[in-house]
Amino acid sequence: MMRLRNLLTVANNKSFTMRSNLTTDNYKDSASWFSKLLVRKIEPTKESHSRMLSDKEIIYALHTHNVRPDSMSEYLKNYKTTVSLINEKKANLSCKLVASWAVQVGDMDQTLHLWKYTGGFEKIDQAKEDLWNDPEYLKLMQERSKFLRSRHLQYLLAFSYWPKIESRIGKNIYEMRSYRLTPGTMIEWGNNWARAINYRKHNNEAFAGFFSQIGRLYNVHHIWCYNSLQDRKETREAAWRSPGWDECVAYTVPLIREMHCRVLAPTDFSPTQ
Numbered sequence: 001m002m003r004l005r006n007l008l009t010v011a012n013n014k015s016f017t018m019r020s021n022l023t024t025d026n027y028k029d030s031a032s033w034f035s036k037l038l039v040r041k042i043e044p045t046k047e048s049h050s051r052m053l054s055d056k057e058i059i060y061a062l063h064t065h066n067v068r069p070d071s072m073s074e075y076l077k078n079y080k081t082t083v084s085l086i087n088e089k090k091a092n093l094s095c096k097l098v099a100s101w102a103v104q105v106g107d108m109d110q111t112l113h114l115w116k117y118t119g120g121f122e123k124i125d126q127a128k129e130d131l132w133n134d135p136e137y138l139k140l141m142q143e144r145s146k147f148l149r150s151r152h153l154q155y156l157l158a159f160s161y162w163p164k165i166e167s168r169i170g171k172n173i174y175e176m177r178s179y180r181l182t183p184g185t186m187i188e189w190g191n192n193w194a195r196a197i198n199y200r201k202h203n204n205e206a207f208a209g210f211f212s213q214i215g216r217l218y219n220v221h222h223i224w225c226y227n228s229l230q231d232r233k234e235t236r237e238a239a240w241r242s243p244g245w246d247e248c249v250a251y252t253v254p255l256i257r258e259m260h261c262r263v264l265a266p267t268d269f270s271p272t273q
Contacts, residue, residue, distance in 0.1 A: 053187075063115070066150045085137060100266065106260070165208050176222070178262075199239050
């Protein structure tokens, strides 16, 4: 009887060992799979995110206007006149229009205007003070309000690892891919995209990359330039064939709460075409 009890004990111990090994192996496989979804962390820092990722002396203002469907032509004429007025006062305002677009795919009857201020928020304060005391500017603003349904303004900083913004010529379309990130993940985003952008430079498609400072926070905007929708398709497919691109995407996807894509066409007064 004692021997039978001993044999059963040995058998149970072996069974437990096998189950333990199987559980451990399963855990290792699961952990290995799960680790692929985790973002690459960097060490905590006391530096502000914006100081680490960008030049804070150059601020971009992104104006998003939702236009009444029957008023687009009048609206564009008004804004073109406004741009001419600001260009005349450029020496005092320290700002310039970088790009002006109308949405072709996405939020229809919408325009976006990207302005650059050199000298930080101090220059923005000075420009606002100057313009809001200009009767002609105020008259144009009042007229424009008749053409609008709503509007939104964000102040942005450019990611330092993106190529320098350069105006394009010829006939192009632009894609703005906007991301709402989980709060606290901007550094991880920058850490991964500093590598990822290298896979998207071969066709000169990278136009600009920004993150928000004031307005909707933890917003990122990546702007790409293509000759056509077919060119966009072929360029994006080529990126997926580049070893390493899929890994960068895998690390950034868990950071995203929401994604938004718009295809844009330059207005006739946009500095970049």
